[in-house]
Each structure stands twice: as C-alpha cells, then as structure tokens.
Amino acid sequence: MRIVVPFKKENAKSRLAGVLTPDERGSFAMCMLRDVIDVADGFDLDILTPSLLTDDCIDDIHRHVLLSDLGLNEALNEYLLKQAECNCGHVMIVMADLPLIRKYHLAEIACSDSDVVIAPGKGGGTNILCIRDPSRFRVDYYGTSFLDHLQIAHENDLTVAVYDSFAASTDIDEPEDLVELLLHGHGGSARNMLVDLGFVVAVRNGRSGVERSGDRVVSHKP
Template sequence: MRIVIPFKKENAKSRLSGVLTPDERGMLAMKMLQDVLDATDGFAVDILTPSVFNDARIDPHILWSDSGLNDALNEYLSKVAEYGCDPVMIVMADLPLLKRRYVREIATSDADLVIAPGKGGGTNILSIKDPSRFSTDYYGTSFLDHLRIAHDNGLSVEVYDSFAAATDIDEPDDLVELLIHGTGEAARALVDIGFVVAVRDGRAEVERLSHTPHPP
C-alpha cells in the first residue's frame, strides 16, 4: 500500500480568507498536512505537489508535479501500476481529524475500492486495490463520479462511513469541527491564534479573540 497526498501550498484554503490572513492559511494548511502525515505514519507516503518546500518532515515525501489534481493523480496511478501495482490510497491533505485507526481500517478492506465521502458530495479518501483499473475524477460531486467509475470497471466498493474522514476543512464553519473534535497540530494552531467556539442562536460558530496573546 502506497499513500499519496495531493497538496498545494500556494493560496491554500482561500475560502477561509474571511477569518485568516494568507500567512495563517498557509500555516494551517501545513499543520493539517502534518496531522495527515501522523495519521498515515508507517505507510510509504508520497506528497504530490507543485510547490517547493524547505521542511525536514515534508521534503523526504515530495513528488513534484505541476499537473492539475486529476492529471497528477492519474499519472501517479499509472506509474504505480507500471512498477508492480501496489494498492494506492489517495488521502486529501485537509483532514485534520483523521486518525491512524481509520487509515489502517481502510487499508485492510477487502473491497476493490474504498471511498470515504467528504461533505457536499466530495471524496476525501480513495483506496484503490489495483491502480491499473481506476482513474480519479475529483471536483464537483466526485463521490458519485467515483462510484460510477468503479461500477463501470466492475470494482467492488466499500463506502467508509466516518465523520472524522468526512470533515475536510474548507470554510469557517469547518473550523468549529476542528476546534471541537481536533486533537492534533492544526487544532492547537487554531487555539494559539485565538479561536474559540461561540454559540449564537443555538448554532456553534468560531470567534476570534483579538486580545489573545500570540504564542511565543
């Protein structure tokens, strides 16, 4: 099993620009990536990226590609298939609630394809037993597209039902989930910035305490 994590540093998490500065968004994206690296520890991990890093933890995993997401991933799947056909698990980089247990459970499934849905029809994790028999189609309602591709290729499918795996961090409301359920680096970074959860009209929202001192 190889794990591949697509990641782009530039203009990361633009839908959080209402609540985080560009630097903070970049920092949060890196912390989330580190949480995903923690969850995938023990596997052979490639970070598929068009970005350049200078980070001792990230650099050994870098696989550079400036293709778009689907092209880069499908080139990757072809390469893996060519060199011996290991199973491949594609894990999104913005899943800071992911735990090792979930990754191990997905890795040991008997299905040809395991798919962990994201919110809004997205796909957060895809585990592909035979990468020569599948290609990705991310964006839009990719969950449905991936089910269709699996069906067209005669693959058995397991839908991996997990709130943690479904929680990708894109919008301010998602930060509520990270603050409430997170235990890793990204959650700590949010707390350090000064975010708290406030309840307004019965709904939980994130609020930034301006008087919170910056961490040393």
C-alpha cells in the same frame, strides 16, 4: 500500500480568506498536512505537490515530495499509472485537509476487501480513496466526485465500500468547518494553531461557531 497526499500551498484554503490572512492560511494548510503525515506514519508516503515545501514544522517532509505541475486529476492519474507499471500494489489517496483522521481510520480502510474504498466528504466530495489495482481506476475530483468515483468503479467492474466516518468526512474548507476541528480535534498541529490564534467555540442564538479573541464573530452562519 502507498499513501499519496496531493497538496498545494499556493493560495491554499482560499475559502478561509474571511477569517485567516494569506500567511495564516498557508501555515494552516501546512499544519493540516503535518497532521495527515503523522497519521500516515507506517505507510509508504508520497506528497504530490507543484512546488518544494519549506516549513519549520515539516522538517521531514522533503523525502516524501514528488513534484508535479499537473492539475489535481492529471497528477493523480499519472501517479496511478506509474504505480500500476511498477506493480506497487494498493494506492490510498488522502486529502491534505483532514485533520480529524486517526491512524485507525487509515488502517481500517487499508484492510478492506473491496476493490475501491471511498470515504465521502460533505457535499459529494471524496476525502479518502483507496484503490486495490491502480491499473483499473482513474480519479475524477471536483464537483460530485463521490458519484463520479462510484461510476468509474462500476464501469470497471470493481466492488466498492463506502467508509462511514464523521472524522474522515470533515474536510476543513469553510469557516464553519473550523468549529469541528476545535470540538473534535485531538491536539494536532492544525488545532493547536487555531487555539494559538485565539479561536474558541462560541454559541450565538443557539448555533455553534468559532470566534477569534476579542469576540469578533467570524464563522457563525447567518
């Protein structure tokens, strides 16, 4: 079993531009990657990225880096092909923005008897995708990738399990996602960074969101 985490630091987390500066977004993305690397401890790990990563808090990352200038789908499908050629076994693709996942989530997914395991994200996304035989699957991220991956599995006569987890479904993309990290995070790098930046859980008009120090409301829905 290998875990591969695609990652792109350049202009990372652009949808958080309203609440984090460009530098903060880059650091926040790296902290979420750090959290994912931590829970992947014990697995063989590759970080698939277009550029070398330099960050104090990710000092042990370089030995995992695989450089690729390809787009997300092309890079991952090339990766799957190489894994298939070397008969390297299962591949688990884990998105880099899942700071709520824990070791037991990856262990449970790895133990599945199904040919393909999908942990869906909100809005039809695919947050974790585990493939027993990488020669028989190709990925198709963006849009409703959950449906696309079900279809690809069906076309290849592969059995599918859907992994039902709130933590695994919570990718941090939008400002309103930050409250989930504050509420349900377990002290990882990304949550600590938010706390250090002054983010707190706040309730206005019965709705929860986050505020940054100084009571500037940043993520309440209208």
